[in-house]
Amino acid sequence: MADLRTVFAGIKSPNPFWLASAPPTDKEYNVRRAFQAGWGGVVWKTLGEDPPVVNLSSRYGALGFEGRRLIGLNNIELISDRPLATNIAEIKRVKREFPDRALIVSLMVPCEEDKWKAILPIVEETGADGIELNFGCPHGMSERNMGAAVGQVPEYVEMVTRWCKQNTRMPVIVKLTPNVTNILMPARAARAGGADAVSLINTIQSVIGVDLDAMAPMPVVGGKGTHGGYCGPAVKPIALRMIGEIARDPIMAGIPISGIGGISNWRDSAEFLAMGSGSLQVCTAAMHYGFRIVEDMIDGLSNWMDQKGYERLEDLTGRAVSQFVPWNQLNMKFKTLANIDQDACVGCGLCYIACEDTSHQAISKKNTSDRRHYEVIEEECVGCNLCAHVCPVDDCITMVPQPVDGELTWPHHPSNPNCIPA
């Protein structure tokens, strides 16, 4: 069995699966159930100053697609709406009872050094393993100059991170907002401020949908709606990109990254690890199916690592990063061609119409009385993969890489006006 034990910025957990700071980690009852279910760690739902914030009724909006629920989830909930003392007492109890699990406390107080100085010792006293600075919440809190309002200004990120580092011995994880044009700016600022790690992505500003009867964005609260924070399986590609950019950035080199964003199963987990994550945070999948989903995440990841010969998580973390390159570094001589397995083909014609209408007219159609026959016209195929993606049958259409004669990248390509001579 692969060893899933994780050491992340000095924080130990029996596996890399942590519950992200969110409703599932709001209180002792939930966290206890999560640990009993096998989660390696939790990031406690963000604590703020007293008096606690007030949350609204109706908090989530969901995106479904062709019958599947919750491919995306948006929320307008704020940070913990319970008194600080209540949370602190519970955190202390849970940590004492589950000493082997990672317990990180998410924090958000106004951008004043005194406020941060005040809360840090209170948290430290609980025995928590670390803190995560919530610089990401994109709704409600950002309008009060917290959350994403801090995360979007690199100078603030650096400043607050530094305050925390100067005032606690706990490892400091900075949670980054994706609502920026260049994720490296706040990431580098966090490192400059002394962050022990970064975690990302927080939720994305979104309007999940419009209630066409109420004529208001969802979720509708008393006839009106507001933007929320978007998460769930649909945001995974955005998260992978941002994690990869940080992982390959020379300035960020070596910083632990806690990957967040739509992780729903072991395969997603492996992908996040490969792109540079050292631990994984999950929320929507648990909110959809309950804490038990971690069982297959642990089991599946472990089985796959065994198959691939990865003994420890460190063997896997960042494995794909050096292959994540700017477009400019891709080999323009590489060519791949679609191939249709005629035995597996069910004759739905989706590949044909996708290619015919929207791509390169590279699939021919011959209908006989009892069979539809589609074939790739290799001279026309640009290897775009669209047919393989629309085919409803697994492995019916495969992309077959062709022999490559050397390497040619755009900077050296003769068509490039700024071609660098060989």
Place this chain on the structure above:
Amino acid sequence: MRLDIACGRLPETALELNFADAHPGLSPEQAALEADRCFYCYDAPCVEACPTDIDIPRFIKAIASDNLAGASRTILQSNILGGSCARVCPTEILCEQKCVHTEIEAHHAVRIGALQRFATDWQMQQKTHPFQRAASTGKRVAVVGAGPAGLACAHRLAMHGHDVTIFDRHDAPGGLNQYGVAAYKLADNFAQREIEFLMEIGGIAFQGNATLGENITLAGLRETYDGVFLGLGLAGVRALGLESEFAEGVLDAVDFIETLRSRNLSEVVVGRRVVVIGGGNTAVDAAVQAKRLGAEEVTLVYRRGAEHMSATEVEREWAQTNGVTVRFWASPSQLNVEDGAIRSITFIRGTPDGRYDPQNAFTLAADMVLKAIGQIFVPDPVRNDQILVENGRIVVNETGRTSMPGVYAGGDCTAGEDLTVAAVRDGRNAAEALHDELMASNMERANHNG
């Protein structure tokens, strides 16, 4: 011993239950889940397998997107009897057989019929008719036969602005949907409700108790109307060719079903032991309904093997799960009659090489024998009209035109599969062709006058 034939073998509540909808419609949740299974094939094989060419992926996509008006309209513009076809079509040998899902796993087609029913049921609950009648053309068309072919033809003609009168020998329209299909397939008076819906287009009159060759003639109709469509169906039944075929208790299955469909179920007589002879849908419908009326033993006997039955596998299994004993490779050789009434029936066994051995016989006790060995077209009503009839059916070209100018025909009285959905196609296509013809003659006249 008296012949054991009786009505009211079961209490009314049991009868009601037995003849209620055999396959109730999908709930919105079920429909949404099923619709999402559809791959939305391009050039979909299911469409090709539908005699009426319903754009199946399109209507299923519309159900998935909760566009039920669009879904039902897509169905009904190809097949105005889409509601009854959704209930009676043997989809397992039509659209659903060709569903690409069956390539992934046998018998796991998208439930196209059930989805079609969901969409058309929705439409029938609306107060509006989805199609609008064109301005009146002043042309009058006679449709003979108010079965699926005639109804489909009438609706399409009316939609084009022609005035249509449908004649039928029964006092109610519907044809086989009303008088020939098992009651539980078109439960809750569906045939009549569908006709009411169809008639909402306007411009269609119904005249019952009008029998071609008796109180109406083709010659007369041709004189009075600008065009005629014949959807006569199959008025005759094949005989066994045995002695005592008209003994008490020996009935044609079609008559048995028609009686059942026309009366209160508690008034329909059925034998205690019933033997049904035949291998088609009529045989299955008769056998299962006999059982559900309260017959103790029902045996369906077919002279050849399961694979030769014209009833589908699904139909045969339906009979079997309803407690009908199905016996193959047995041909009736003798009706055993006492005092003018049937007592038993003797069969001789056959083998797959087609030989029947008179020495190898068995006898089944029977209070009732239902003959369902095929229906035939009776050309008598049009015999004097010199309309071309070949191989026992009216000859038509691909548009449904007969050898006689201005006269079209379709449905079971013409060659082709004897399916409701094929009849609807014939009626619709003939209506389009007749419409073109009528409009062309209008143009001619206009040109002539001009």
